[in-house]
Amino acid sequence: MTVRHGSCNLCEAICGLEFTVENNAVTSIRGDKKDPLSRGHICPKALSLPDLHLDPDRLSTPIRRTESGWEAIEWDEAYELVVEGLISTRKKYGSNAVGVYQGNPNVHSLGAMTHGVPFTSMLRTRNRYSATSLDQLPHQLVNYLLYGHQLALPIPDIDHTDFFLVLGGNPMASNGSMMTVPDFAHRVRDLKARGGKLIVVDPRRTETADVADVHHFIRPGTDALLLLALINVIVDSGSTRTAEYVDGAHDVAQLVSEFTPQAVAPAVGISAENITSLAADFAAADSAVAYGRMGVSTQQFGSVCQWAIQVLNILTGNLDRVGGALLTDPAIDLAEKKIVGRGHFDKWRSRVRDLPEFAGELPCSTLVDEMTTPGDGQIRAMAVFSGNPVLSMPGGEKLDRAFANLDFMVSFDFYINETSRHADVILPPTMALERDHYDLVFQTFAVRNTAKFMPAILEKKQDAKDDWEIFRDLALRYRARLSDSPIDRVRARIRPKSLVAEARLRLSPTRTIDLLLRSQRKGLSVAALRRSPHGTDLGPLKPGLPKKLHTRDKRIHLVQDVIVGELPALHDLMTTALAPTGGELLMIGRRHLRSNNSWMHNSPRLTKGKPRHQLLAHPDDLFDRGIEDGSLVSVTSAAGSVRIEVQATDRMMPGVVSMPHGFGHQRPGVELSGARAVVGPSANDVTDPQRVDAVSANAILNGIPVSVKAV
Numbered sequence: 001m002t003v004r005h006g007s008c009n010l011c012e013a014i015c016g017l018e019f020t021v022e023n024n025a026v027t028s029i030r031g032d033k034k035d036p037l038s039r040g041h042i043c044p045k046a047l048s049l050p051d052l053h054l055d056p057d058r059l060s061t062p063i064r065r066t067e068s069g070w071e072a073i074e075w076d077e078a079y080e081l082v083v084e085g086l087i088s089t090r091k092k093y094g095s096n097a098v099g100v101y102q103g104n105p106n107v108h109s110l111g112a113m114t115h116g117v118p119f120t121s122m123l124r125t126r127n128r129y130s131a132t133s134l135d136q137l138p139h140q141l142v143n144y145l146l147y148g149h150q151l152a153l154p155i156p157d158i159d160h161t162d163f164f165l166v167l168g169g170n171p172m173a174s175n176g177s178m179m180t181v182p183d184f185a186h187r188v189r190d191l192k193a194r195g196g197k198l199i200v201v202d203p204r205r206t207e208t209a210d211v212a213d214v215h216h217f218i219r220p221g222t223d224a225l226l227l228l229a230l231i232n233v234i235v236d237s238g239s240t241r242t243a244e245y246v247d248g249a250h251d252v253a254q255l256v257s258e259f260t261p262q263a264v265a266p267a268v269g270i271s272a273e274n275i276t277s278l279a280a281d282f283a284a285a286d287s288a289v290a291y292g293r294m295g296v297s298t299q300q301f302g303s304v305c306q307w308a309i310q311v312l313n314i315l316t317g318n319l320d321r322v323g324g325a326l327l328t329d330p331a332i333d334l335a336e337k338k339i340v341g342r343g344h345f346d347k348w349r350s351r352v353r354d355l356p357e358f359a360g361e362l363p364c365s366t367l368v369d370e371m372t373t374p375g376d377g378q379i380r381a382m383a384v385f386s387g388n389p390v391l392s393m394p395g396g397e398k399l400d401r402a403f404a405n406l407d408f409m410v411s412f413d414f415y416i417n418e419t420s421r422h423a424d425v426i427l428p429p430t431m432a433l434e435r436d437h438y439d440l441v442f443q444t445f446a447v448r449n450t451a452k453f454m455p456a457i458l459e460k461k462q463d464a465k466d467d468w469e470i471f472r473d474l475a476l477r478y479r480a481r482l483s484d485s486p487i488d489r490v491r492a493r494i495r496p497k498s499l500v501a502e503a504r505l506r507l508s509p510t511r512t513i514d515l516l517l518r519s520q521r522k523g524l525s526v527a528a529l530r531r532s533p534h535g536t537d538l539g540p541l542k543p544g545l546p547k548k549l550h551t552r553d554k555r556i557h558l559v560q561d562v563i564v565g566e567l568p569a570l571h572d573l574m575t576t577a578l579a580p581t582g583g584e585l586l587m588i589g590r591r592h593l594r595s596n597n598s599w600m601h602n603s604p605r606l607t608k609g610k611p612r613h614q615l616l617a618h619p620d621d622l623f624d625r626g627i628e629d630g631s632l633v634s635v636t637s638a639a640g641s642v643r644i645e646v647q648a649t650d651r652m653m654p655g656v657v658s659m660p661h662g663f664g665h666q667r668p669g670v671e672l673s674g675a676r677a678v679v680g681p682s683a684n685d686v687t688d689p690q691r692v693d694a695v696s697a698n699a700i701l702n703g704i705p706v707s708v709k710a711v
Contacts, residue, residue: 005032005533006454008046009108009432010596012442013175013182015041016535019433019457026050026433026457036537037450041183043175044594044606051603052431053458057673059414059428060464070416073425075465075473081425083477085408086123089381095124096351099370099379102130103387104597107441111429111468114509116385118501119471122478126348126362127370127379133363134392135294137698138302139178141345141358145560146310147327148550149335150343150359151444154313154325155179156289157541158187158447161323162196163285165278167223167309168295168702172207173593177293180446185211187447197285199278201226201270202295203588204616204658205651216278217653220586221703222268223292224301224570226275227308228259229268233279234315241317245546248558252311255564258571267574269653283316287323295588299702301570303695307563314556319545326541327548330443331451331524332516335550339516342550345562351377355697363697364393365689371402381408390418391598391664394687394699395639400667412470415599421669429467434460438513438529452535453513453526472505562695569694585621587635587704589661589683598662601678613680614647616658617708622648625708632711635659637704639688642681643711657708659683661701 001022008015016035020028029049031042052058062078063070073081089097100120106112120128132140140150147154156179158164169177171184181187188198188211200212201223209215218226234240235253242249261272261279268275282288290312296305310319318324334340346356352369355362362370367389371379382403390400396418403409403422411420414428437454460466465473479502504512514526529536546554591597594606601607615635617627627633629648634641635657644659652658664682683701691700 001027004457006457007437007439007452008049009437009439010045010049010600011108011175012177012180012445013038013043014180014439014442014446015043015046015175015182016452017042017046021457024459026053032534034534035452036535037180037446037448038182039186041175041186045596045600048600048603048606049433051605052600053433055602057415057602058431059416059426060461062425062427064425065423075463078425078427079473079477082410082427082474083481085381085410085424086383086478087481089408090123093380094377096126096377097380098123098125099127099367099382100125100129100385101367101382101387101389102385103389103392104131105386109386109467110437110440110509110513111435111466111471112385113440114512115468115471115475115505118505119475119478120383120385122475123383126357127377128361129364129367130361131387131392132361133358133365133697134298134699134701136178136297137358137363137696138297138306138693140343141303141696142306142310144343144345145563146307146556146558148342148552151335151340152327152548152550153178153445154310154319154327155445155447155541156291157287157323157326158191159540161191161287161289162194163282163288164191164196164198165201165282165288165290166198166208166212167201167227167290167292167305168297169291169293170202170206170208170591172211173591176447178445179291180442197281203586203653203656204590216270216274219267219269219653220588220656221299221301222264222573223296223299224304224308225259225264225574226268226270227305227312228256228570229261229264229275230279230282231308231312231315232256232259233261233276234283234312237280237283239283240315242315243317243320243545245549245554246314246556246558249315251559252315255559255567259574263574282312287321288316288318289313289324295702298698299700300691300693301566302693302698304563304566304570307560311558314558320543322543327544328444328446328541329449329538329544330446331521331538332440332443332513333520334440334444337516337520351375355692358696363692363699364389365692365697365699367393368395368399368402368689371406380406382406384409384411384413384419384423386412388417388419388598391662391682391684393689394684394701395689396664396682396684397640398689412467415602416670417599418665418667418670421667427470429470430460430464433457434464435466436510448540449538450535451517451524451529451538453529455530468509475505476502566694582707583625584705584707585617585655585657587637587686587706588656588658588702590616590658592660595660595662601662601665602673607678611679613644613660613663613678615644615708616647616649616652618650618652618654618656619648620654621657621708622646625710627708627710634709634711635686635706636709637686637688637706640685642685644681646708657706
């Protein structure tokens, strides 16, 4: 029996864990109290890691779909089928006929980061999609516009702030998102112990609202109005404290002049007095920081919301300030060292709906259009990397049919799920406990600077492959097969860039991390981190602007045309108040501590207990519609209709209902024995892919007008 230390890489919290291992099996998991970031915190998802490892439904060898069902095949045969399917599609229809979707787990896997990106780049397609435009695209776009890099996200300094304003986020359930903050509950207690306050604005009284000093209900989709009114109060009162390197503060004051608390109050559902008081308290605090997440990103004005949050922090002098919002100093700085590009916006547009790209990716909401609309560039083949878009994208039913009609599809997954069931070939990588890990992305968003390397906890099976090995093998075969003639292949191999790229593919992720650490931080290496199995503390967040800015002139320009161009539409929203017609309600999503998007419903220890799939609604809304608590209802939107049990609760704002995402496993051919017991429809069968954020084209998953009727 041995004790090993590592991290959980299932979500953004990257909590430190202590594993007891015996006979190549994990017998117990505890939170690592010596981890400098998570400090012993652990959630139920981490405890389920052995369940995932031993899950009988988990795929361990490649399989292909045949007329008689799924058939196990060898790796070499699987590689040949995949390369042939992708290259034949490219040669027949062009490179854009191959589509790529990268799901959320890719950023939680070191091998997918180091080797998946080079492989997808080889496909040379503009039809690239990822979970970014279902989630945090407004964050990344605003980072790029204001600070010059898509990853330059100022992080709330929760450990030192005096006033923490949370809009549309639930870190008690998520342990932070675009803000890696494990052990959030203890950090809130510390905040209150030093006399600070936590204020939550959300249409639902969430778990975070339960521990807040104040909770305000807000009508879904109107957060931008509230934020502009807060800015209005602050600039009107003369409470601004703007840094020398910030331009456009006077222009912002003029832009928000009509968004007074009195003007926006009827639309947002918060009184003018409370809005004014909130703004005054934020401005008067010794340090304060505003933070907004899924609830404000995945709505009609998501990009305006994220811009306004940054402007609020900037104008009150809380950007680059202890207790405010600070850029991190990770051991491997992806932005500073240009490992990840700055990003770009609207360099090209989608073929069917003319939606803008960001950083080389098109918005997910138009994927189904590109798959089903005939013409040059129509997607004929798909490569889906660790994702389940049938459940995670708007218009799931239509997307489901589109995947079924592809000429070829490969899925990189260890489950047959609602999307991968359409694949011709499924390539299963090893799971979290069987591979080395260093978190490249979420150290960049953490509330404290740390570094940690986790060696594989368990030995993998002899014929199993890590994701980086799968990407390496496919990339080398793809490159060798792409050229038509032997001469072209020789030329490709002797080009310096090709030789360097091939050498990088053959380099393991662990060796890559070692080289990056040595080049960026004196005294750090994989060997050094191995000697510190609990993690290395690199200190609290600290100021560093304007040096850390990535803008060309090292200045922040507050007025961005693509953002402020939406303010007239927001002005119109003040008068319409986003009021649904015909007795409709506004639907929002929600997540649970024991779930992880569209997967992990196969772990008995996570799915046990009371059902969590119900539609939550205020008792008054049910009474008005003659609906009894616990009854079956239909939820209908412009995109579709589902049936679901309803639960009455005063935790919902009147006029608002909530359906969790990630359910909907009851589709034929989904071979997950545990998930079959998890009932509940997919919320994305009633979200509309035609409705997107007007600036970024991010998916709209909140504020969906729906009718709810008894069945």
